[in-house]
Amino acid sequence: RMKRVDDRILFIKTKRGKIRRIVREHYTRRDLSEDIFLLQDKELVEVSGYPYIIPDSATITKYLEVLENPLVKNIIFPQTFTRALQIHNLSIYKKIRAITDDDRKHSIVFNNENFTNTFTKKREGEYYQDRNDRAILMLIKWLRDSTHLNSVLVSENETLRSQSKMMGVNVLSMRDIIQEYYPSLIDLLDSVESLLESPDIDDAFSEYADYYDETVIESGIKSGLYIRGTIDVDEYNSDEAYISLGETNKLGKSIFIPGKVLRNRAIHGDIVAVEVLPKNHWVSPSRFLNNKDTEVSTYNNHDVPCGRIIGIISRSNRDYVCTLKENSTGSYILVDPWDRKIPSIRINTRQQENLIDKRILVKIDNWPISSNFPNGHYVGHIGVIGEKETEIKVLLAENEISIDNFTPSMLADLPDNDVNNPWKCNDSEIESRRDIRNWRVFSIDPPGCQDIDDALSIQELPGNRYRVGVHIADVTHFVKENSLLDVEARSRGTSVYLVDRRIDMLPTVLSERICSLRSGTDRYALSVIWELDENGKIMDTWFGRTVIRSSYELSYYQAHAILNDNPEQKEFFGDDYAPLKADLHNLFNLYTKIRKKRLSAGGLEFDGPEIKFELNEDGDPINFKVKKELEVMKLIAEFMIFANVSVAKKIYQHFPDSAILRRHPYPREDRFDDLKDAAYTKNIDIDVSSNLTLSKSIRMCKRNFAPNERKMLSQLATRAMQEAKYISSGMFETHEYYHYGLAVPYYTHFTSPIRRYAGKIYESFVINIRCDRS
């Protein structure tokens, strides 16, 4: 199947400038046509109408942004070009790979150079560009003759176009393709083309320094001379920026970059290389400067390590929401980004009157050394400034939250479920799971909740023991790994909850119906079932796939009412009332013991009040309420924590190098300064050496502080916390898995697979471990 046909003879310039002749083997094979046929088989509903685009080298470089757009699909990149790009322009090559890796774009790199039917040898005296042209023509010809794909060459190269027309092969320009198949992208096409026509604006700004050479930077970073980090512009003073250092760097926590010149055209979020300035150049950030200092003191103890940017390793490059400055005239205008950390951007547009009152999306292209501002181009517009919908979209765009609908191809694999034909569990699947439909299972959620991902059950066992179960909706059964829907959910990462809407990670048919543990119907679940003693100590744990039938969808208020013997609930539930109440009481008792144990190990509880808005018919807020916290809410939370800890331990046992855990590192001591100062006003000394001492100290404050003052202390304590992070167990030491806030040695997110992707990954983990069905 493999035949050696050629030796590629290349002439390469070595580092010292000598020319070397290199010979490499080149094999061709017949088994590559399968890649193409695989594309054909994926005849998905909305892609079959679109042609397969084969772009030539110039088209790829020029229109890459158009090709990257999520709407554009069916691209076949010839290996002829990707091979060269991998060496000469790695960033374009990486973007091409990002396109082909994304299943939703249905695109591939086709190895035409190694395919027997499309390989062509270089002829005597032929230029390599002409040989490449011939190779592309052979590819197109083969596609037309041997496959059923509707393929189109996209090129503006005259020779290529005329030769293809002679061969009877379809050739179009990028503009033709967009106009015919992707008309909504015409704006994008215009902006990409106008970008190439625009001359470099020269502000004659001469203070920026050239970036150091890439190799110098790389070796400097390796040897420790330069530092690599992400630049963080100060929220309150956009002239100042910081580069965070790791926890153990001798210079301190961060390097300060004062002023725009030293920042050297880096933009918030970029990964940069920094050179530390000599000590005599160190200054202090403006927030430390006291207005009363009229003298310049030679010793200023607020000076921090300073540095300057000597190179940009990678640009953060997202779309920024901007508005036009007032009085913008001319075709090159400055726009102000909504995010204060981003500098004004210069764009070229012919639609000024149209855009003056709108929020627009702009992408940054480059920042020439003599220019005051970066150059960018207009990508699209969001809506009129000030309108509620627009401003909501602005927030979503600035936080990179996608609001696209799920496409039909993503929904194709999901089972049908409608009023006349509701989805049911399938007998053979039930056979392969533990059937606990006869258990009394119930869920407790906010009123009106539709996406129920967890449910509980409890049974009394002899010897003062209890069998407690936490049952989680089985999402992995419906969303197969690496299916289109899985890829989309992964890129969303989580459901986003706004005041008036929810942007789902998974389609409603799953989140609110098929996966959701609704009462009265059979549902697939993943369960953690413990045998606990009366003190909540775990005697045995069982994990596995189950089938449940939830008996009741309770709201927090209902559960609370039942626990307090509310007569209305007694009437409502009738005969079912007594056992349900007994279950809730048993759970409550166990919860108290479990929680007490955790808090006495140092668990913290600093949750502030939660606010709920009341909206009128137009969706505008008219009032807000403080959510009343019921103990039942803490009960559910405690059992979810309990389940997450059990699962984390189990997964870590089986995958010690690669378990996804969630750690909460200890806060930095100096961040407690505000809290300590506040407590000191009443002569209380807060001991911040551990989470246990912290919670004890704060509880002691009860006597000396009024209730609202205590709330403020809690808030100050919360501000000192670091963020919890997902980690891979192989990258950290065992003691580092500790979760400071919850005071548990192992933690993860297993319990919310419908709204958190981490939960879904966990289900896969659990399923991968062999579980006992009995």
Added chain:
Amino acid sequence: MDLLSPEGLRIDGRRPTELRNIQTNMGLLQSADGSAYYEQGNTKVLAAVYGPREGAMRSKMHHDKAIINCEYSMATFSTGERKVRSKGDRRSVEISLIIRQVFESTVLVNLFPRSQIDIYVQILQADGGTRCAAINAASLALIDAGIPMKDFAVACAAGCVDGTPIVDLNYREDSSYQSPDMPIAILPKSNKITMLQMDQKLHLDTFEKVLQCAVDGCHQIYDIMVTKVKERTEELVTSRGVLQV
């Protein structure tokens, strides 16, 4: 440049378990007792065997077995740029020693006491896998010389890219930091390993996979070598009129 593309092709278009094209020729040097020319991709090796013959230096001889001398050298034109190498070159000495060790355990040396067997291997063109090619060429040359051996000594190198084992590394692959280089030599009938080397670091779990990949590569080469030896034998036998085939 990635050694293994996401489509599963290496830089020259081979898949991870495919060997380069192999060509061999035996009996081309008349003055030697046995000789072989072995080509694996662009690596070309010439091996010549003299012996068993009377030992040149009495002091080095063994009373109950033959000693094996081996000399591995690379022609100055074997790499891209002409490079003058002295005979005592460290790498050459190391590889000569390795080849000697392989054959000391393969050749039935006890049949020839107080003699020596000289193996000379010259690399005419180097494109990765030279020590393996040298061993394979030497095996064929020894067979051509009619020296009895327990089995063929077959050598092949393997590496791994991102957890996928790849067999028969060419120059670009074995000099790349992306893959370790593990040349091995085995006796195919018993799968006994007579040489095992490795550079770079490799996780213990991956090691098994890569070793198996190299062993499979050796078996593929063994099939080719056996076919060649059989052809050669047929040629010799028919040309001497011993058998009508």
